[in-house]
Amino acid sequence: MSDRKVRIAQLSCGAEYSGVQKEIYEAAESVGAEVFFPDIALADVERAVKKFGLDVKSADLKLMIARALALVEGKVEADGVFIGTCFRCAEAAIVRNELRRYIPEHSKLSVVSYSFTERTTAGTLLTRMEALTTIARRRALLAREEQTGITMGIDSGSSTTKAVVMKDNVIVGTGWHPTTEVIKSAESAVADALAMAGLAREDIQAIGTTGYGRFLIGKHFGAQLIQEELTVNSKGAVYLAGHQRGSATVIDIGGMDNKAISVIDGIPGTFTMGGICAGASGRFLEMTAKRLGVDITELGPLAMKGIGKNVPMNSYCIVFGTQSLVNALAAGSSPEDVAAAACHSVAEQVFEQQLQEVDIKEPVIMVGGTSLIEGLVYAMGQLLQTEIVVPHHSQYIGAVGSALLASGFIKGE
Amino acid sequence: MAKVFIYPATSLILSDLVARFGHKPLGAALGIRERIQTAGVDSPPLQITPEDPKRGLKYAAVEVPSGVRGRMAIYGPLIEEADAAIIVTEADLAFGCMGCARTDELILFSLRQSGIPILELEYPRDEEEGIRFVAAVKKFLDGLPKEESNKEGEA
């Protein structure tokens, strides 16, 4: 790992004119990266547009295409690529989608794509930029396929905090607590994991943290690795699923945001994160479970007995969608059907709004707490027309990924 | 001296000819310059200020992409200020300030709606067309009032 700044090539249309260029710079800077614009000449633009074959009208989109080709052809070097265009622009969305598909297919570059509005902030872009820099900076670390020694991983998520202790490539202890106070919840999860493993804090040779609270708990526990959840989760997912080589797709519907990651040899190629709508998150299912008066763990089996289509839903929204469910119950729908409809609603929104942004390659691996809700996994499988893989310990994905990668930090390793 | 909106607003050729023949070219640089030279509580503007996409709501509705609104915050006031316009159609390789085709369509529409005299032409492709291009621009500009325009833009 070097201290050299990671160079992220920016391919964008409208960033300056949306007033968000400064936010892009800031996000990159905060993760030790710098953003640059691949240098090309007018003749390159004309040649590239012809070669790529996408006849767009906007000149800045042509520029994006030309810059992308310069990267793919190796005329300009970069460590990662950020593709951004204005939200709601159809012309730009087509270019953005085609380029984020084209670049990883024709190069080793990782790509993150985003559609911004004038409200997009550096904070929103941070995790994405961090993942891009991690992939560039820690390729060797991410190549790790086995856990060695005794390590611990802690995933401080928005809803729950998970801890895992691993020893010689086996999970020997787990802990799980709702996130209330970040450090306290982590302490509890860690204590449980250690107790189950029959080990003490001193036995742990390296610690990795991830999730929203990663910086805070990383500092608290003196972690060797503090890493965003995009790379950690994809690593954990292919590790647990026993599919470390080749391509795979990882879907993690979290408490607050969702990740869809197209993985190649355990390293994210393209990925998206959604976080605007609670209706596309685990929260929606929690609300539904509460309405039905069942525990969240019972929602999945319940949904498997129902038929979602029997319940009309007018909206994906956590407010209006839930209202539809309540109305359906009042009109005599069965709790089974309502549970199935809720699962379908979340899956469908993730499918429509996020999975279009990554190339779905089999196996599709679902991880995170929501992957235990079998109704949701079933609904997603139906939408994707594939058998979804849910590996063991899938709810501990971030913690497992962190523990696995942390073993790269054991002294003498 | 008339204020002549030039399209593409980044055009060297049009900016030069309008000034050369005694009028004031209204192009992107003027809008950018105004922002760059205005002190603010925020960090330095990159072409526009973060507030501009909101100001652009005057020219395009909220469902129009932010980049269009941000650009219109530059061009809208210039179009309002213009006494005349020269438009080069097929200006498909104008980047940056002019790099968004949707904004460009809206600019052209706004100009045509405004009722000001407009000259529309195409880039010359040979010397013969160059001669006609320059002559047409000169003739158009000669027909505009020589005195200072008092039309105020809402910058």
Place this chain on the structure above:
Amino acid sequence: MAEYTPKYVGTVTKYVFVESPTMTPGELALRAYEASEGVLIKETCFGLQVTGEPEAVDRLIEEIRSFDPTHIFVKDRGFPPGDPRRCRANLGGARPGYLGHEREFRILRYITRGLEELGRGEVREEEPASPARRKRSLLDIKRLQELIDTEEP
């Protein structure tokens, strides 16, 4: 967040492009320096950037144009010269506007030709004001009939 205090307030910056068989950007700069009178001059690969009080810049531009009226072209610039926000060294590549200049630079010679013609006063009055692209003429109906006839088996 740091307050933004702009530099060069009240100034204008203009690009001067030279596309001439007899004058290089270097020579242009040399002659411009002599006439500059306090206006900031920055040499570029295509010509110059001049920055200063509007009246002083206008005076200098008039002088510069006179060096070679049909081969020197001038345009406003929003940013002052060397601004880090636009500088190629900071952006990693040319700002988009540069490519736009490249586009027009290719056809400057036609404009030069037009200006020369104007200078000679040889532009005929009957020239159409708007040089609309020459339209492809419609196929004559008789010619069409001939074509159809030749296609007969």
